[in-house]
Amino acid sequence: MRFNLRFVSGRIAAQVALLPAMLIALTVFCGATGWTVWISLTNSRMLPNTNFIGLRQYGSLFANERWIVSVQNLALFGALFIVISLALGFLLAVLIDQRVRAEDLLRSMFLYPFSMSFIVTGLAWRWILDPTLGISKLAHDLGFEAIQFDWLVRQDRVIFTLLAAGVWHAAGLVMAIMLAGLRGIDQEIWKATRIEGIPAWRTYLFVVLPMLKGSFATATILMATSVVRLYDLSVAMTNGGPGIASEVPAKFVMDNLFERQNIGLATAAATSMLVTVVAVVAPLLYWQSRSAERAAR
């Protein structure tokens, strides 16, 4: 009897221990999401109200030039950021995997940017790309008068400066994930392909690459998440400028929430971001779990 009582009390204790997490999950994660979606359906300005106006906020959102520019920036930045980081990270991992000297040193040099904040990253790159005193002046002083490297203040180029900083921050992470993947591959493959006389680069491209599907999915999901959250980097590097040329959706939401006092529009923007994330991440997760299942078999 005493034994049984203990048994039951253990289960109750487990249930009680789970309460904080349950509370957070239901009120904050579910509750706040629902509230945000609800506000986006009202004409709230500075304070939330309950005047239901259907999808009108979404109409004005997608008629808003600042939002459109933000979305275009994010799409361009996101696509290039993910593709370039994956390519560079994979290449670095393959090269490091060639039994090079000073492997540990190289790895830490590639990965250290990832430990730093986007504010630090943004400020460092802003100084390097400074149009008057940065790389541009260096090039001029070295005699390359023709080089006008003023992308940081050019509306049509500024997004590529964010891209450079972003790739610098994340490529090492991809390298680390890919290297772990490479080290996990069955070494017999190398013997087999060597006997067959298949060149190494073909083995990497057609045999190893498909085997690293799971690693690619993991890296892509990590980067896609950080792309949608992109905010600090834009704030630190350009504050959305010049003009509105480097605005991003997360910043659009923040500005409308806390400066422009238009919470209806801000929550409509946040909800649009949420829908996009679900649409992008759900298939990726499915792909990742399927390739994990296959690997387990």
Next chain:
Amino acid sequence: MRGQSGAFSPVRLGIYGFLLISAAFFLLPLYVMVVTSLKSMPEIREGNLLALPGAPSAAAWIKAWSTACTGLTCNGIQVGFWNSVTILVPSVAVSISVGAVTGYALSLWRPRGAALLFGILMSVAFVPYQVFLFPLVRMFSYVGLNSTLLGIIVIHTIFGLPTMTLIFRNYFASVPIELFKAARVDGAGFWRIFGSIMLPMAVPIIVVAMILQTTGIWNDFIFGLVFAGRENFPMTVQLNNIVNSTQGEREYNVDMAATMLTALVPLAVYFISGRWFVRGIAAGAVKG
């Protein structure tokens, strides 16, 4: 191609060449930050970004630390540093504790609602924070947590919960189940098993969690900006204010010294923890 080491072929030269160029690209910002912070402003205006400082001076570092201005106050970035420390220590401790207990309960006790809770937590890891911000600000001001130290600690606990729960759940799920069953048969309860069996075994994953949370919370900008309040602004927010709200001529050496000071804590964590850092990212990245 693996193997064939030692043989110096054009291919290996190419490999080393590419790796060295990449290393230069990755090291460039750190190098530029350090040399700029040690230069004087006249020297910076001459414009050789990559040159070593003629007469290295720590003046900019001292100014950045103790007298640089954010708006009207000129107490340097040290204010932000100590704010960040004050936020960091309790936030790391509380978020890891809640995550460890939740992960332990989920993995070994299979309580009611476990699947639902875990599903919600895992989905949240991808959701942009902007979705939660406004309702959270309203909820927090309703209970008087807005712009308080306690408020920002609660925020870091909330947003650390998905990753912390995940890594502890995965870790405890790999513990031999016989150990757990034997302890239960011996009459040990929920907390007893946690305290005397699971926690001592979980030291490696606690270290991983500390690395993740320390760098994550130190590098946070958006939560500090929204929830900490002016009095508690963390270092990242102060740094951005110092650099981006300068009136008149920018002092690039002070800016870069302040930037380096802000980067020091995560850099130290990174270089001290070594491969554990990678392990942390991997543990937090593998879902399900």
